[in-house]
Amino acid sequence: MNESLNFLIGLAMGLNLLALGSSRLPAVIRAMSLQGMALGLMPLLMEDHFDWRVSLVAVATVAGKGFVIPMLLRRAMRAAQIDREMEPFIGFVPSLLLGAGGTIAAVALARQLPLLPEHAGSLLVPGALASVLTGFVLLIGRAKAISQVCGYLILENGIYLFGLLLIKSTPLLVEAGILLDLTVGVFVIGIIVDRIQRAFDSLDTRKLTTLRE
Amino acid sequence: MILILDVLLHLAIWLLLAPLLPGIINKVKAWVAGRRGPPVLQLYYDLAKLWRKGVVLSTLASPGFVIGPAVGWIAVLGAAMLLPLGPAGAVLSFRGDVLLMVYLLALARFCTAWAAMETGSAFEGMGAAREVSYAVLTEAAIIAAVLSLSVQSGSTSLVAMLAPAAGAGAMLLAAGLFTVLLAENCRVPFDDPNTHLELTMIHEVMVLDHSGPPLAVILHGAAIKLLFFAVLLTEAVLPLGKLSPAAAAGVLLAGVMVVTVGVGLVESLLARLAFRRVPLLLTTAFLLCLFALLMAWKGGAE
Amino acid sequence: MTPGALLLLAAGALMAGIVSGPWFARSWLTFTLAGAIAGLAAALSVLFGAADWEWWSAFSLGGELVHLRLDGVSALFLALLCVVGGAGAVYAREYWSEETYPASAPRGHLWWSGLVLSMGLVLVSSNGLHFLIGWELFTVCAYFLITLDRQRREVRAAGWLYLVASHTGTVFLFAFFSTLAARTGSWDLHPMQDQAALTPLFWLALAGFGVKAGVFPLHVWLPSAHANAPSHVSAILSGVAIKMGIYGIVRFSGWLPVPAEAGGVVIGIGATSALLGIAFAFAQNDLKRLLAYCSVENIGVILIGVGGALLAVTNGDAPWGRLALAGALLHVWNHGAFKALLFFGAGSVLHATGTREMSKLGGLWRTMPWTTGLFLLGSVAVSSLPPLNGFVSEWLVYLGLFDAATSKGTAAWAAMPAAIMLAMAGAIAMASFAKAGAMIFLGSPRTRAAEQAHECGNFMRAPMLALAGVCVVIGLAPILIWPLVTRAVGSWRAVEIAPEVPAPLITLGLVHVALTILVATAAAWLWRKAHATDLRRSPTWDCGYAMPAVRMQYTSASFAGIVSGWFRWVLQPERKLRRPHGNFPAEAIRLERVPETVLERIIGPVSVAIMRGSTSVRRLQHGRLQFYILYLVVGLIGLGVLVMLGGAQ
Structure with missing residues (x-):
């Protein structure tokens, strides 16, 4: 039970590093969607007995994060004819090292935190911290608007992991709502990206600074 | 007497079997590409041919040009002697021999780089620079890997370190060591042993000016190094110490075969990386070994 | 003879050397050598004997009774001082001879004997005040030796920088010794681990001695001083003088109570120095600067070992601490030997060609076979490759770190990163010396000066051979020097734990011997085989390029390019780039220089x-x-x- 949960979180941590280290947008999107699917399965593992609402959310998460959102992103990439290279501000090796250092620090830090005894052995908190950190590194260190979206989504995955700690007390409706918001958000971004591309011929956030005033 | 027999047995295995591996890799590549390919024993023929040939020396080369390959060959062979061969054990085992092994490989690298620089050729300088630079990352990965084995087994002697399985981090360690194997032996995606474009090569370009017996020694040393890493990888991941001698020998052989075929498949299916991507992949290998180390450390603490 | 008598003899001989130095070169050499040999004998008699030598005198200096002591730790450093001091004196006889430098050579004799004597004073004095006096004298002597060639502006600048940096360190030492004296009520130095109130003083000592040792951010004086000093002076600076900083750290971490964090901090400083020091070394184009930065790395290796020992102290005196310390102390010795050898080699190259720029050398093996061979030997040793001495000491440090890691305590958190950084530093060191050796000695000469080089004479060759002998002997028979090292480790802290021989050094030594024999046999065999069949000489093939030119050879900066790229964030190289333009590009330039x-x-x-702040205050003073x-x-x-x-x- 805990073993397979930890395995999934370990997988998610590995995918974080993959997202940090890859130089192509499709690879990052793939890592992100795999991570979303892994996270989606977790509520099923955490519940001792079958609960139809939990499984509904799990299915919705897997579908949303694993298929719908990546599809929207890929469509946006195609529509706006975005080049698949990442254009990093922070190089790939430094971001990878940052991510790895962050992951190790998160594991070390989580041991110091006063957690519930049932969460003590699990990697939930370190996984969440590492994903949030990865999201931030991607948000700060990549130039393209689409990669920023990916960074944001990975960050959200981290927050979702935190949310799993409270799965017993948070109404699942909230989770479902967040998921819906996300999907709509990515959908909207897809449209905006297309519009920006048509209006300015570029999606480089560096160039968007000229839009101020 | 038994000791001498033991040494001879190990020597025979390392010296005679090593040139098989490149042959198998080439066979796998040919098979994937749908060709017949060169015979598995091709390297033996090449070595025999080179050994009989004369030597052309650069006018600039000092005696180090010939001595370097000899020293490098002995160093690689020495490292191989320290590595246990499954049930046959190692020729010599003592506390801390794992570090001697790592540094013997470094000695071999120093000799190859030195011999390459002898010719004053820019190509060979380029290859030597790449070889020693990428070694910085592979050495970090190797030390992280052996540290994880050492933490796992509580020992710093190779025989004891390689007997148990690598435990929780086995998959990570396997992936990390396999990448290191590819880099250290200059296989795709780090280097392409088949290419003749000097600007993109590492190991092949360093031996451009060698010929005759010294070249044979270099090629044979490279084959031993490949076998060495294949054995190391297999023993690090699989719990050979827990099996009966016959089973262990079989598993070891199978493991080496799997690694070799894996190298062949990688070589057939992947393209060589752009040079600016190489550090990224090596860093990944290092991180894999590092996480294996952390898992070994954590696994033992609980 | 007792150690006391030998030390007296050594001091007398060195005094005679100081007096006779400026006038009688030959008798100076005799006196200095006699002093070195007597000092070495004293050190060895303490190291091989069981008892420390201690002497209280009724004679007082500066209001304090003279108290001398020679125990395991100080004897180990004294032995190194005597070996390098003697070898350097012989080397200077030809390298900085009266014929070539009529003005500065006599001065050099005086300051050389003075330097050896004052460092010896630091090592034997067991009184804070006398320690400081010795320390000052040694700093000043070294300053005058660095600036022997004071006509050159950069030499004066380097000397000045050295003096300022050293005195910044001395300020900390003044604070350290005076606070120590104030808290204990006496200037006398002796083991006082039980006085917990003295614990914070360790940080003062670390800062003060750290400047002299040249640990990473405090190393600023080191490269220019080592590069601009005459080579025999660089050798003793790098081989011994910076070790005085290590001596201080080892000595006072042994005698004073240490804070719990000390081990981790020292390991961290050591690992940083090792990795960044060698990264800087690899990027250098100036041979002697490369060697100087490499000293920063080796100081880092030593400090990793010392830090491991301190870590063990706070972890219930774990045995791996002793192992790491043994490695560190042996590395003090080894680094002294091979770095002095390398600086002598660099001096020999400089003597023959007049340049330290590696990109202006090349192909020297033809004209300078001895220097080539000895430099190569030093390179193998400094890259800590088997079968030479550098590997033995690094192996011991590694063993300590590995054992600390397998102990799975909190110590592992410091030991694991340190081991990995040590491995990376080792790999870069190997790369640096492959580069240095290849650029200087291999290929074809890049300039006229390199073409017309000549081999050094006997006075320069003999000390190099002696130091190479030390490297080989420690490498092949580490068991010979092990009793000395354990003696020093034993007298590090008053808690006597007989350090058994935990490391199978005998096996390692035998393996090294076997390796040497095998290597020699294989080399000879391949050599004969290559020459037995028809051997032809032809220009470098270079993929069929018919007209290889000298300037086409790979240069030192391009060799280091990949790794310097990784460390660009700390090296901050200055670039000058002019790309080729048009169909017939006239000239393209790419220059890269790593600054200090x-x-x-x-x-x-x-x-x-x-300065700006102070000048603005000076405006108040207007007359x-x-x-x-x-x-x-x-x-x-x-x-x-x-x-x-x-x-x-």
Whole structure:
């Protein structure tokens, strides 16, 4: 039970590093969607007995994060004819090292935190911290608007992991709502990206600074 | 007497079997590409041919040009002697021999780089620079890997370190060591042993000016190094110490075969990386070994 | 003879050397060698004997009774000092001879004997005040040796920088020794681990001695001083003088109580110095700067070992601490031997060609076979490759770290990163010396000067051979020097734990011997085989390029390019790039230079800011009497206010 949960979180941590280290947008999107699917399965593992609402959310998460959102992103990439290279501000090796250092620090830090005894052995908190950190590194260190979206989504995955700690007390409706918001958000971004591309011929956030005033 | 027999047995295995591996890799590549390919024993023929040939020396080369390959060959062979061969054990085992092994490989690298620089050729300088630079990352990965084995087994002697399985981090360690194997032996995606474009090569370009017996020694040393890493990888991941001698020998052989075929498949299916991507992949290998180390450390603490 | 008598003999001989140095070169050499041999004998008799040598004298100096002591730790350093001091004296006889340097050579004799004597004084004195006096004398002697060739501007600048940096360190040492004296009530130095109140003093000692040792951010004086000093001076600076900093750290971490964090901090400093020091070394184009930065790395290796020992102290005196310390102390010795050898080799190259720029050398093996061979031997040793001595000591340090890691305590968190960084530093060291050796000795000569090089004479060759012998002997038979090292480890802290031989050094030594024999056999065999069949000489093939030119050879900067790229964030190289343009490009340039980053980017701007602040204060001093009286009045009023406020409480 805990073993397979930890395995999934370990997988998610590995995918974080993959997202940090890859130089192509499709690879990052793939890592992100795999991570979303892994996270989606977790509520099923955490519940001792079958609960139809939990499984509904799990299915919705897997579908949303694993298929719908990546599809929207890929469509946006195609529509706006975005080049698949990442254009990093922070190089790939430094971001990878940052991510790895962050992951190790998160594991070390989580041991110091006063957690519930049932969460003590699990990697939930370190996984969440590492994903949030990865999201931030991607948000700060990549130039393209689409990669920023990916960074944001990975960050959200981290927050979702935190949310799993409270799965017993948070109404699942909230989770479902967040998921819906996300999907709509990515959908909207897809449209905006297309519009920006048509209006300015570029999606480089560096160039968007000229839009101020 | 038994000791001498033991040494001879190990020597025979390392010296005679090593040139098989490149042959198998080439066979796998040919098979994937749908060709017949060169015979598995091709390297033996090449070595025999080179050994009989004369030597052309650069006018600039000092005696180090010939001595370097000899020293490098002995160093690689020495490292191989320290590595246990499954049930046959190692020729010599003592506390801390794992570090001697790592540094013997470094000695071999120093000799190859030195011999390459002898010719004053820019190509060979380029290859030597790449070889020693990428070694910085592979050495970090190797030390992280052996540290994880050492933490796992509580020992710093190779025989004891390689007997148990690598435990929780086995998959990570396997992936990390396999990448290191590819880099250290200059296989795709780090280097392409088949290419003749000097600007993109590492190991092949360093031996451009060698010929005759010294070249044979270099090629044979490279084959031993490949076998060495294949054995190391297999023993690090699989719990050979827990099996009966016959089973262990079989598993070891199978493991080496799997690694070799894996190298062949990688070589057939992947393209060589752009040079600016190489550090990224090596860093990944290092991180894999590092996480294996952390898992070994954590696994033992609980 | 007792150690005391031998030391007296050594001191007398060195005094005679100081007196005779400026006038009688030959007798100076005799005296200095005699002093070195007597000192070595004293050190060895203590190291091989069981008892420490201690001497209380009724004679007082500066109001303090002279108290001398020679125990395991100081004897180990004294032995190294005597070996390098003697070898350097012989080397200087030809390298900095009266014929070539009639003005500075006599001065050099005087300061050389003075330097050896004052460092010896630091090592044997067991009184804080006398330690400081010795320390000052040694700093000043070294300053005059660095600036022997004082006509050159960069030499004066290097000497000045050295003097300023050393005195910044000495300020900390003054604070350290005076606080120690104030808290204990006496200047006398002896083991006092039980006085817990002295614990914070360790940080003062670490800072003060760290400057002299040249640990990473405090190393700013080291490269220019080592590069610009005459090579025999660089050898003793790098081989022994910076080890005095290590001596201080080892000595006072053994005698004083250490804070719990000390181990981790020292390991961290050591690992940083090792990795960044060698990264800087690899990027250098100046041979002697490369060697100097490599000293930063080796100091880092030593400190990793010392840090491991300190870590063990806070972890219930774990045995791996002793192992790491043994490695560190042996590395002090080894580094002294091979770095002096390499600096002698560099001096020999400099002597023959007049340049330290590696990109202006090349192909020297033909004209300088001895130097080539000995430099190669030193390179193998400094890259800590088997079967030479560098590997033995690094192996011991590694074993300590590995054992600390397998102990799975908190110590592992420091030991694991340190081991990995040590491995990376080792790999870069190997790369640096592959580069240095190849650029200088291999290929074809890049300039006329390199073409017309000549081999050094016997006076320069003999000390190099002796030091190479030391490297080989420690490498092949580490068991010979092990008793000395354990003796030193045993007297590090008063808690005597007989350090058994935990490391299978005998096996390692035998393996090294076997390796040497095999290597020699294989080399000879391949050599004969290659020459038995028809051997032809032809120009470098170079993929069929018919006209290889000298300038086409790979240069030192391009060799280091990949790794310098990884460390660009700390190296901060200065670039000059002009790309080729058009169909018939005229000229394209790409220059890259690694500056003294810490000095030029951090310490320089900070000192300028301080200077600016101080100059603005100086504006108050303008020579107008009326204003001075005003200052007085303001000051008085200020004091009055202060007193009133204080009285009100």
